[in-house]
Amino acid sequence: MTEKEIIKYIDVGANFYVSMFGRAEHMEVVDNGFYTYVKPKAGEYGITFIYDIRIGELPAERQKILIDEIKSLNMPVWLDLLAEDELYRLVYGNAKVHGQTALSDEDEVYLAMLPEEKPLYHTGSTKIVQVQSAGEFAVWAKIANDILAGGKPDMHPVYHYPLCEKGLMQCYVLYDGNTPVSVASIMNNDGIASLEL
Structure with missing residues (x-):
């Protein structure tokens, strides 16, 4: 299995993991065709998260509109590890770091085991x-x-x-x-x- 295939499985797993939160009766999952998010139903408490962002093939002006929409939701964002550099910059406001080996306390670690x-x-x-x-x-x-x-x-x-x-x-x-x-x-x-x- 190639490194890229392993990372793709990690991305699929992360999206599945976040979607699990939305499967409880007090939560909801919203998919508008461009991205998905989970949130608690009115009057309930639960995690909020935007994930499965699928705008990489759209024209730049449409991407910007959707990124502004995503930011207006004021929720944490999970962007696939294989996301394009430009999409990463639009979502997080800074450049994607490649080949990073030193981790900070805020970093998450993803591993695959065969x-x-x-x-x-x-x-x-x-x-x-x-x-x-x-x-x-x-x-x-x-x-x-x-x-x-x-x-x-x-x-x-x-x-x-x-x-x-x-x-x-x-x-x-x-x-x-x-x-x-x-x-x-x-x-x-x-x-x-x-x-x-």
């Missing part, structure tokens, strides 16, 4: 439990929200649980003794899995 690279598991004194109930999911959601969202309920402890029941998300809690200390999940996009830590 099946033959799967590591052996170390069990030690800890145990990993797959979420099987609404109560276990509430524990998972609290830890995920505390770690990833500063305590804000981006993953709703009730409304996002049906994603587990439908098999779209497999959630795991790491326990040290009886204390839950970390979480992970696997997002299942028709057999293409994305591990989220």
Whole structure:
């Protein structure tokens, strides 16, 4: 698999991941044909995000209008890792950095692992439990929200649980003794899995 193919899978996975937030009953997904965003329904709390921006082939003047529209929504933007340099500049207001190796605290890291690279598991004194109930999911959601969202309920402890029941998300809690200390999940996009830590 080439580097570009791996990055494309990361982009597909990221778009799928963001769309998962919008599949809960208190959220909505809006796709206007040029970009997609998730947001909570009126009176609800949840993550907001613009993603799957598909304007690269449009004339420059139309791109500018849509970028202004995107900015007016005042939401975080996920732009594909393979986005063209000019689109990156229009969205973020600065040049795309190529070949960056030093990461800041604000950077996210994306990795791809092929099946033959799967590591052996170390069990030690800890145990990993797959979420099987609404109560276990509430524990998972609290830890995920505390770690990833500063305590804000981006993953709703009730409304996002049906994603587990439908098999779209497999959630795991790491326990040290009886204390839950970390979480992970696997997002299942028709057999293409994305591990989220």
